[in-house]
Amino acid sequence: MAGREEQHVRVAVIGSGFGGLGAAVRLRRQGITDFVVLERADSVGGTWRDNSYPGCACDVPSHLYSFSFAPNPDWPRNFSGQPHIRAYLERVTDIFGLRPHLRFNSEVRHLRWNGDALHWEIETANGELTADVVVSATGPLSDPKVPDIPGLDSFPGKVFHSARWDHDYELRGKRVAMIGTGASAIQIVPAIQPEVERLTLFQRTPPWVLPRADRRISAVEKWLHTKVPATRAARRQLLWGIRELQVSAFTKRPDELGLIEFLARNHMKKAVKDPALRAALTPDYRIGCKRILLSNTYYPALARPNVDLVTSGLKEVRGNTLIGADGSEVEADAIVFGTGFHVTDMPIAQRVTGAKGTTLAEEWKDGMASLRGASAAGFPNFLTLIGPNTGLGNSSMILMIEAQLNYLADYLRQLDLLGEKTALSARPEAVEEWNRMIQERMKRTVWNTGGCDSWYLDANGRNTTAWPGTTGEFKRLTRQVDLAEYEVLRPKTGTAAAPVGASADARAEVAA
Numbered sequence: 001m002a003g004r005e006e007q008h009v010r011v012a013v014i015g016s017g018f019g020g021l022g023a024a025v026r027l028r029r030q031g032i033t034d035f036v037v038l039e040r041a042d043s044v045g046g047t048w049r050d051n052s053y054p055g056c057a058c059d060v061p062s063h064l065y066s067f068s069f070a071p072n073p074d075w076p077r078n079f080s081g082q083p084h085i086r087a088y089l090e091r092v093t094d095i096f097g098l099r100p101h102l103r104f105n106s107e108v109r110h111l112r113w114n115g116d117a118l119h120w121e122i123e124t125a126n127g128e129l130t131a132d133v134v135v136s137a138t139g140p141l142s143d144p145k146v147p148d149i150p151g152l153d154s155f156p157g158k159v160f161h162s163a164r165w166d167h168d169y170e171l172r173g174k175r176v177a178m179i180g181t182g183a184s185a186i187q188i189v190p191a192i193q194p195e196v197e198r199l200t201l202f203q204r205t206p207p208w209v210l211p212r213a214d215r216r217i218s219a220v221e222k223w224l225h226t227k228v229p230a231t232r233a234a235r236r237q238l239l240w241g242i243r244e245l246q247v248s249a250f251t252k253r254p255d256e257l258g259l260i261e262f263l264a265r266n267h268m269k270k271a272v273k274d275p276a277l278r279a280a281l282t283p284d285y286r287i288g289c290k291r292i293l294l295s296n297t298y299y300p301a302l303a304r305p306n307v308d309l310v311t312s313g314l315k316e317v318r319g320n321t322l323i324g325a326d327g328s329e330v331e332a333d334a335i336v337f338g339t340g341f342h343v344t345d346m347p348i349a350q351r352v353t354g355a356k357g358t359t360l361a362e363e364w365k366d367g368m369a370s371l372r373g374a375s376a377a378g379f380p381n382f383l384t385l386i387g388p389n390t391g392l393g394n395s396s397m398i399l400m401i402e403a404q405l406n407y408l409a410d411y412l413r414q415l416d417l418l419g420e421k422t423a424l425s426a427r428p429e430a431v432e433e434w435n436r437m438i439q440e441r442m443k444r445t446v447w448n449t450g451g452c453d454s455w456y457l458d459a460n461g462r463n464t465t466a467w468p469g470t471t472g473e474f475k476r477l478t479r480q481v482d483l484a485e486y487e488v489l490r491p492k493t494g495t496a497a498a499p500v501g502a503s504a505d506a507r508a509e510v511a512a
């Protein structure tokens with residue numbers, strides 16, 4: 001790697017969505033300025049840059065779905081739309097002086113751990129560099145998944161994924177097929193239904209949908225939140241507290257969710273008068289097993305005369321004709337895939353080669369597993385934000401990201417104490433123990449027992465995505481790095497003895 005010395009940084013962050021930008025703020029606050037944020041696109045925002053489909057908004061209230069250290073008194077609605085969230089992230093970038101660290105058009109092609117030099121060799125679309133520590137903030141919802149449908153290549157019309165919306169394509173007056181009924185699709189359907197000629201929705205599994213308590217945030221509220229910050233903080237606390245109280249029903253007592261099913265059925269009944277359509281839209285699994293969706297406009301849109309429901313998946317395409325798994329045939333001018341993302345098989349894992357010379361994808365072939373959602377065994381000084389088992393069913397992922405940023409900050413502090421050229425490598429037994437605890441608790445959760453298939457589960461049926469506890473518990477468990485869970489690596493030998501035990505004494509001993 002020519003010129004490597006000139007291109008060495010203390011930390012390389014991959015991705016500039018909520019996770020990557022949050023990491024950048026945290027690094028600067030820690031006094032670390034020797035870092036870069038590698039971004040494959042030409043602007044920040046991650047999933048909130050890529051998802052610009054009509055109707056795109058967050059279904060977690062904005063005052064909770066934002067950084068605690070960057071409050072925004074001006075959120076326009078309870079559930080603000082994608083343009084506002086994206087603009088918020090641009091503002092965070094400016095306010096915290098992150099621009100000098102950003103490297104746009106720098107898709108990471110490969111990362112390789114150099115066990116002699118104890119650093120990562122990073123190959124990007126825009127050159128090479130090395131870094132002591134890599135923070136992977138690529139996010140679980142970044143790489144669109146399009147199912148392998150026989151004949152799709154033969155389709156003469158327009159095809160795109162919800163996360164790669166083609167705004168130059170005019171949907172007005174077209175026959176559009178929407179594939180999927182997840183959080184993205186149920187926002188797209190009501191947004192495009194009024195303008196398309198015909199909308200055919202391919203529903204493999206009906207979702208549970210609850211009303212969305214959305215409203216404009218008044219000028220008085222905004223004024224109050226600006227002038228009396230305590231009101232803003234109280235609002236956030238309330239939003240957070242309500243969601244923390246809901247967690248036990250998802251993780252320990254799924255039967256309690258039955259009452260919510262009643263509310264969801266009622267919500268559908270109000271908008272859908274046709275009993276046959278209602279029956280087709282009623283899920284047969286416990287609410288919460290898949291993500292609960294919020295919409296006031298989805299059911300009314302499905303009841304409109306220009307909308308057809310196919311109650312099966314898309315199986316095949318023959319020219320302009322789309323064929324459902326139930327044999328139904330529909331003609332379309334455009335296909336929109338709302339078919340989700342590569343979550344349990346995240347593509348970045350194929351590009352990371354660790355200490356044993358194997359990739360993270362190879363190590364994770366039987367399922368993703370990390371210590372405290374961050375460190376995989378055999379991948380020293382490589383931390384993932386929103387890594388395995390950090391996902392939430394009902395609250396704000398920003399809370400989980402901030403908890404992981406505490407962990408990252410302590411990780412870097414520990415490295416400093418241990419000496420300039422050291423690395424931490426998660427002990428396999430610590431990773432195993434953490435995951436044993438998670439899988440044990442997972443057995444009672446609605447995600448594992450609710451009778452559905454979802455993106456929370458991997459190809460082996462293991463839940464490697466969700467966190468089976470409260471955000472408060474995760475925050476406590478990731479406040480500090482426990483050195484007993486890591487092996488300390490030093491240059492040349494590559495595997496010096498680790499300080500066993502997490503005590504301050506042990507750390508001081510190492511530092512000395």
Ligand code: NAP
Nearest residue numbers: 057058059180181182183184204205291313314338339340
């Ligand atoms: P998703 O939840 O993974 O949904 C994918 C959908 O595609 C499912 O309904 C799936 O059916 C369907 N599907 C896959 N292959 C199909 C086929 N061949 N024929 C018909 N249907 C097919 O993806 P998403 O909607 O993009 O959402 C992903 C996640 O992003 C969400 O869970 C949420 O965390 C986040 N998100 C949040 C918001 C928000 O805040 N409002 C908005 C969008 C996304 P099955 O159910 O049968 O598998």
